[in-house]
Amino acid sequence: MRVGRILEDLDALAGNVATLHCSGISVDGLPVLLATVTVDKITMSRPGDLTKDMKISGQVIWVGKSSMDILISVFSLDAQGAPVGGAWLVSTFTFVARNPRTEGAIGVPGLILETEEEKALFNERQKNYETTNQRRKKTLANVGYDWPDERSLAIGNQLLQEARPLIDMPALANGESILVSSTKLSNAFICHRQQRNIYGRIFGGFLMRKAFELASATAYLFCGVNPRFREIDHVVFRKPVNVGDLIKLESRVLYTCQSLRTLKPLMHVEVVVEVAKPEERSSFVSNTFQFTFEKPDGGTVKRVLPATLEEARTVVKRMEENRVDDL
Ligand SMILES: CC(C)(COP(=O)(O)OP(=O)(O)OC[C@H]1O[C@@H](n2cnc3c(N)ncnc32)[C@H](O)[C@@H]1OP(=O)(O)O)[C@@H](O)C(=O)NCCC(=O)NCCS
Structure with a gap:
């Protein structure tokens, strides 16, 4: 299996989902710039079955001010096109939106959370956003990093x-x-x-x-x-x-x-x-x-x-x- 190719496809799908989510906003008629800023750890718990078709699905699960998280899952499908056993690869991609004129941050549309599952995912990612931001500040402040302990x-x-x-x-x-x-x-x-x-x-x-x-x-x-x-x-x-x-x-x-x-x-x-x-x-x-x-x-x-x-x-x-x- 060409895992590298799959990683590329996951990013491309996450990009399409982000583009769709932001399709309603523009600056002077120009679409906002979108870029991958992080990809969560991807662990391959079991390899996908190469004899079956695969389906990659993506969904916006969290939005901040100018950033958004897209959950990507890969499934194997049976002959009828139904998923077999849960997703064999899952990851979350964070995208940021930038103003096409200034390249500064620009707000992204919000989310309406309808189900308990959506609310739980959103809260989990909100916590992740807060810890990531704290870690980022610490790393920036820690320029003279030597041995941590x-x-x-x-x-x-x-x-x-x-x-x-x-x-x-x-x-x-x-x-x-x-x-x-x-x-x-x-x-x-x-x-x-x-x-x-x-x-x-x-x-x-x-x-x-x-x-x-x-x-x-x-x-x-x-x-x-x-x-x-x-x-x-x-x-x-x-x-x-x-x-x-x-x-x-x-x-x-x-x-x-x-x-x-x-x-x-x-x-x-x-x-x-x-x-x-x-x-x-x-x-x-x-x-x-x-x-x-x-x-x-x-x-x-x-x-x-x-x-x-x-x-x-x-x-x-x-x-x-x-x-x-x-x-
Ligand atoms: C993404 C990028 C614009 C962030 O620059 P920055 O000056 O740190 O951005 P800001 O401080 O304005 O933050 C903008 C948003 O990005 C988020 N962000 C920035 N760095 C992040 C990180 N390491 N992890 C998670 N989110 C991050 C911030 O939380 C903020 O989100 P919010 O608006 O929802 O609060 C910059 O790092 C970049 O251009 N990276 C390359 C992106 C790219 O080209 N990707 C394709 C691969 S080649």
Whole structure:
């Protein structure tokens, strides 16, 4: 199954739902600009059945001032076109509306909540909005971020210590570990008009697909068999990407562990998306994707170790974020 392609389709449908929701508002006759700002964590609990048709459905479940949440669900259908067993993939996409003249925030239409289920979903997302906004403020205030606590510092130091033989005496290091830097894979391309939405910006779903494909290839090269997709963590699209932009993707395996559920090896792969502006001699990170893959035939994979402080901080942060998951 081309999971990357499905991620792209999910974003495209969420975009259509957002466009429909905002079809009644315009500025000087121009439609408002809509863009994906976040995608909630997507966990594939069970793979979809490729012998059956699939249906993707989307619904606006929450609106704020200029942002709205769209719940997307993917179902398999039986021969009569009825859904079989619940949705096998569910996620929520947050879109923002911007004024086409000023590119500032612009209000979106409200929702009339009719059923108890709609009210419950709305309240849940309202809470999510409040916590996200608090987290955003904290992150912005926390520019000088170092180690979040003593525990993280201890784990980071331990990993760096374990990596020393691989750096200083590779011939003597055990063959069961490898440095993060040795797992890197990269890709670069120019964004074309085919990948733009009706507002002339590049689809978030397109970047998600490209990042997935590189992450999947990284895990494949690392474990030696075609990996099984397990999860893509919460995605934030911080800055818009335009037609003609040069995109650089860089992926690396951050760490490996064993799945608590299947006992098979898991590989946590990070993909950093950078927009380069060669004429201006500048570049910026547009977003960072975190994927988890499983080695489907079990066995073992190498342990991955950070060699620098930057790598150790990233690895430990990721380990701590994943600690609550029962993958
Ligand atoms: C989305 C974007 C415009 C937000 O910019 P910003 O200056 O932080 O926006 P504002 O402070 O005006 O907030 C606007 C809304 O976005 C929401 N928002 C912004 N960042 C968010 C985040 N990380 N998570 C959830 N919501 C977010 C705010 O809560 C606010 O919602 P509200 O009006 O309902 O209260 C900017 O990050 C951007 O352009 N990102 C790229 C979007 C894109 O092009 N996506 C396609 C992928 S290439």
